[in-house]
Amino acid sequence: MEQNPPEGLSSRDRILWAAASMLGEHAGSALSVRAVAARARVSTGSLRHHFPTQRELMETVLPMLYDMVLPEDSIHESSIPPRERLIASLQRQLAPSGVDQRPRDDWRLTFERYIKDEPTEAVRAEYLAIDRELHRRVEYVLTVLENEGSLAKGDNARRARFLLTVVSGLSIAQVFPNEGRLLQNELEVLGTAVDWVFDAQP
Amino acid sequence: MEQNPPEGLSSRDRILWAAASMLGEHAGSALSVRAVAARARVSTGSLRHHFPTQRELMETVLPMLYDMVLPEDSIHESSIPPRERLIASLQRQLAPSGVDQRPRDDWRLTFERYIKDEPTEAVRAEYLAIDRELHRRVEYVLTVLENEGSLAKGDNARRARFLLTVVSGLSIAQVFPNEGRLLQNELEVLGTAVDWVFDAQP
DNA sequence: ACCTGAACACCGTTCAAGT
DNA sequence: ACCTGAACACCGTTCAAGT
Secondary structure, eight states: OOOOOOTTOOHHHHHHHHHHHHHHHSTTSOOOHHHHHHHHTSOHHHHHHHSSSHHHHHHHHHHHHHHHTOSGGGGGOTTSOHHHHHHHHHHHHHOTTOSSSHHHHHHHHHIIIIISSOOOHHHHHHHHHHHHHHHHHHHHHHHHHHHTTSSOOOOHHHHHHHHHHHHHHHHHHTTSOOOSOHHHHHHHHHHHHHHHHHHOOO | OOOOOOTTOOHHHHHHHHHHHHHHHSTTSOOOHHHHHHHHTOOHHHHHHHSSSHHHHHHHHHHHHHHHHOOOOGGGOTTSOHHHHHHHHHHHHHOTTOSSSHHHHHHHHHIIIIISSOOOHHHHHHHHHHHHHHHHHHHHHHHHHHHTTSSOOOOHHHHHHHHHHHHHHHHHHTTSOOOSOHHHHHHHHHHHHHHHHHHOOO
């Protein structure tokens, strides 16, 4: 149970390491200040010095976790568990440009171009092409996992439709008013969707 | 701020009155044992005697509140299979006003009010209240299914978060350009999500 | 600047003791 | 059976004090 942080790390990095390792073990569960501080071998005060609120800690740690598996080719890195690779690849579709003000701008453009008014045939075709590309990418990732034996053979088109609906719901949630549990919620919901892909019997 | 319960009520009913009135005032905020007990003018121990856990209190109070709002709901018609009832109830959230041109208008208003610009605190609170109400309704439906034994006991808040993310993704898909498989796709994806709820082992 | 640990104001739950 | 209130083991945050 008791784990020690790697040596030679700064306090701040030990805190991040502790938080990341705890999230890795039990994703979605809330991190308590004292538990993280204990594993990082620092005081709660030190933790609060680097991360004034628990939310700031989460918002620093979670993007780091994603960034670790973000590169496209990481889908082939079989050192990373298949579940995490699929989550990372979906996360890429969800937040291709960061977690700041950008999602709102993205949605504003998207809304104005494809939704606000009945689109022209050309605009319609453009959107359908983008949408197919998204599906193609997810299906590709699923195929890779199938081929290496991590995932049971199944209807990958259907799986992709389901996963991308979830991603779409999470994406729009990013720009609605929310109560600050956004990233935790994303992790939880994506994890649930991915569990279905891996566990459902066809 | 200090309110007194109606006279002549039993302790148990004063507790329910207190919890209901607090949910009504500040919907969504968690109910603390001590706050409810104080308003009900009983001790925390008495509250725990009637409601051994905070969850049991919530699960007694919430259905009471709902029955006041939506008494007619096919969710209780046990002649219909539980899976279908859950799907039907989610479909109601998805398309409360029909499946024609309306979704586009709905989304246009929603987008303009809550997303386009950084909302004021009042608008933000308004959205959060609506969102919590949606979650509460789904949780209520899940509770009904649990109580009749159709659904394994589980974390209904988490289940609702997942289901409503899926509903949200389907809702925005209604207004994007599509290839006409919309309804088929909705049923497939909703079915998948509902399967997870019924089949996943916790 | 970085860090400590006590202190504060919460939380849900448990329980010996009363009626 | 019903009720009390103290006690326990948590939580996030604040802060005077050290280096």
